Amino acid sequence: MILIERDNETTFLTNLLSDCARGRGRVATITSPTATGKTELVYAFGRSAAESKVTWLSATCSGADQKVPLGVVSQIFHNAALPIDHAFRAAQLIEDAVLGAKSSGERPEESDWLRITQGLWAIVLELSKSNTVLITVDDIEYADSLSWQLLLNFVHRQKSANVLILLTATEGLQGMDPHLEINLMRHPHYERIPLAPLSLRGVIKTLSAFVDNTAAVKFGPAAHNVSGGNPLLVKALIEDYKSAGEPDNLIVSDAFSRSVRALLHRSDPTMLLVAHGLAILGDLALPTLLSELLGITTTMVNQALNRLSVIGIVDSLRFQHPAARSAVLDDLDPHRRQEMHRLAARLLHAEGAAATVVAEHLIGSPRFRESWALAELREAAEQALTNDRHEFAVQCLKLALQLCDDDRQRTTTTAMLARAEWRLNPAAANRYVDRLVADARENRLGFDELDTLLGFLLWHGQHDEAVEVLERLTELAGEPCADEEAAWLDVLRHRLSCIHPPVLARARVVASADSVTRPAWTTWTTVESGPHSRAAALLAGVLRDGPDESTLRTAERVLHSTSLDDVNLETVGAALLALVYSDRPDKAALWCDLLYSEAVRRRSPTWRALLASLRASIAIRQGDLLTAEEYARAALDILPPRSLGVLVALPLAVLIRATTEMGKYDVAERHLRWPVPNAIFQTHFGLHYLQARAHYYLATNHSHAALNDFSTCGRLMRAWNLDTPALVPWRHGAAAALLQLEQREQARTLLEQPYELPGGDSLRTRGISQRLLAATSDLRQRPSMLREAIDTLQSAGDRLEMAYALVDLTHTLNELGEPNKARMIGYRADSVAGECRAEPLRQAVRHNSDGYDSGDGLESMNVLSDAEQRVASLAALGYTNREISRKIYITVSTVEQHLTRIYRKLNVKGRRDLPAQFSQM
Secondary structure, three states: OOOEOHHHHHHHHHHHHHHHHOOOOEEEEEEEOEOOOHHHHHHHHHHHHHHOOOEEEEEEOOHHHHHOOOHHHHHHHOOOOOOHHHHHHHHHHHHHHHHHOOOOOOOOOHHHHHHHHHHHHHHHHHHHHHOOEEEEEEOHHHOOHHHHHHHHHHHHHOOOOOEEEEEEEEOOOOOOOHHHHHHHHOOOOEEEEEEOOOOHHHHHHHHHOOOOHHHHHHHHHHHHHHHOOOHHHHHHHHHHHHHOOOOOOOOOOHHHHHHHHHHHHOEOHHHHHHHHHHHHHHHHOOHHHHHHHHOOOHHHHHHHHHHHHHOOOEEOOEEOOHHHHHHHHHHOOHHHHHHHHHHHHHHHHHHOOOHHHHHHHHHHOOOOOOOOHHHHHHHHHHHHHHOOOHHHHHHHHHHHHHHOOOHHHHHHHHHHHHHHHHHHOHHHHHHHHHHHHHHHHOOOOOHHHHHHHHHHHHHOOOHHHHHHHHHHHHHHHOOOOOHHHHHHHHHHHHHHHHHOHHHHHHOOOOOOHHHHOOOHHHHHHOOOOOHHHHHHHHHHHHHHHOOOOOHHHHHHHHHHHOOOOHHHHHHHHHHHHHHHHOOOHHHHHHHHHHHHHHHHHOOOHHHHHHHHHHHHHHHHHHOOHHHHHHHHHHHHHHOOHHHHHHHHHHHHHHHHHHHHHOOOHHHHHHHHOOOOOHHHHHOHHHHHHHHHHHHHHHHOOOHHHHHHHHHHHHHHHHHOOOOOOOOOOHHHHHHHHHHHOOOHHHHHHHHOOHHHOOOOOOHHHHHHHHHHHHHOOOHHHHHHHHHHHHHHHHHHOOHHHHHHHHHHHHHHHHHOOOHHHHHHHHHHHHHHHHHHOOHHHHHHHHHHOOOOOHHHHHHHHOOOOHHHHHHHHHHHOOOOHHHHHHHHOOOHHHHHHHHHHHHHHHOOOOHHHHHHHHHHO
16 A cells, blocks of 8 residues: 555556556555545546546446446446447447346356456457556446456456556445455555645645745645645635635635535545534544444544544544534534434533533523533533623523523522623613512522622612612621621612612611721721722722722722622722722723723623723823723713613713813714613712713803703712712812803802812812812912912823813913913913813913914924923923922922023023013914
């Protein structure tokens, strides 16, 4: 036996022909695990031989030929390559043989058979005297018995004849009869040639015939891996590549799938059977399991796997490419496929396979009902949720729901299903809420299930039902030995007091005795408290008592120790909000970006939408309008507004505020027309929405409407015991509206209150208050107040509010008759507003600064570095070197060095010339 590379097969066969020309008759069989490949090879070789003056006599067998006596021999001699007289003689002999054959297909009488075989061989010998004779028979295993016997007679006679007999057969159960192969092997010049797959070089060579050499070399390794070197599959890949318009990567598509199915259907039936089993079992397709699944021996399985490997469909116990497995699965009849999944589920369950693996087969056989199936499906769903396979978890639980036999099973499974659906789309989860509420009223829900249900109800603003569920949770937490439940109820109490205060106020919720005896902010300091209680109490403490020196440390400790999941989502949200309301949006942004990336990686749309909403709110606090708009739009794109529930108020508020500050009033108005559920105004998200709407009214000179919305915020916040400017500085907004209405004294009265409130002394609150108080003060007092506000807001990290203060200072300096300084501040105001994308503020600077031209100023200021520009601006405003050093945290010596370079670059003598110099720019 000679194993030949597919790249060299034609050369090898040509050498056999050359041997025949020297009077050495040769016999060869080409074997392959499938009918394809060898047929193409024989046809190509025969055609090439005929072009070289070789007499080519051929036949192709099929299953029908086995019932036709001498059907294959008739094909061989009924050939255009035969001279007419030779063809006539052959036809006469074959007809005699057929007439003399018995009804059973046995050959005629011995004397007649000898005359016929000698006569037909004589024709071959006569032909071989002038040219080499090539006789090819494809798929010889399907030949009839008489044809086989006659061909064997030829083989025994051809030892010194100029004749090559080339036979092809498929390996496996349907292959050539071993008895016949033994007879062939008696020939001294017999060769058995199993076809080997194409090498990498052969694949590249095949590709080169259809695509350019660069693409052939580029895609050759991938095509070799996918096809296993099978020429048919390589050509299918070429077809897919061409159909796709010759893209930059290898395409595995329809042509490949069709070719895989064709290969299997033209091969040994056992190979097709094992391929089906392999596709069903996937990674667990061990030979022993395949044997049990298919009802055949392990030996037959291994033989089939070897042949599947040779033809390039399988590599060991895996398909060469997922598309091959899909093609095999698609080939299965639906009923047969379900039956195989049913058997596979039973086998794998008995083997102790992972629940997720068993569940895949249970899903594939939905009518399967066994006592253990429900538990497997529910366990699989839990594992799938842990591994972020949300859609698969939903599939498991929907099937599990169909298998439930009693109310308790149905209730538990429904709660699990709603939780799984919530990760993907809260609106889809809401379809189970009414059923769960009914179960809660029948006391069929446990504490954890009630907690999950409460989250759904609050999300969708179903506050009446939420109150019922919260009271039931309180009852369970009050039972003996329910310490853990009581501790969790405290967490809920803190969360609700910050986010859904009216629900907490309506429900009869009693805090644990321990938490009642100490303030909210101390709850998280206990050693035994976990991240949930720390985060919830931290947020409550920040909103009621203001932040302290440990707020940042505690929030970051919570974020460090909490992984993202359904239960922890509110915990990380509370920690992020605590950072935001503590004037640490910089830290909140860093953490939120990390969490958002994790939510994207873990493929939960709900997590992404919530974190995108929070990130948008953080960006607004930083004055980064572009980022705020981007994340707010992302949140509304990820989930439709109906799915966002009451949370929809948050991204909408950001969009309204961001587009208002950017001067896109028509866009902001469109967002205001979006319908929102009334329930949002019973949550703290609704406060942000009212604030954003009020700012739109301020910007469009609807002062009374703005004042009404800000006042509504104040009324709600006081009623909820959340009256802190850290949450929503409604007094600032109301004061701005009053200033528009020229009611300065009322505005001043409001502005003096925030300092006495929790969080009222924060940098951001002080900075905004100082800016607005300046508008109520004497003109001469304003510059110093506004400079202080600018410094404070810069330290707080709110660039938008700082831009407002810079614009106010520009206008004040103009009113005081100091145009040079006004131009200097106007440049800085324009720069900061431009970074924020606050176009109305930029226009306000340009329209109210006499002779101000931001383009000229920008060109001139570009000669200075960023640090030099800051020093120059502060020096022009009259700050001393020591004051500048303290403000921008550099040494006095460094300030002096900066000023020296500034004077040289601007060609001025000293700081007194700076404002004039900037006015000339």
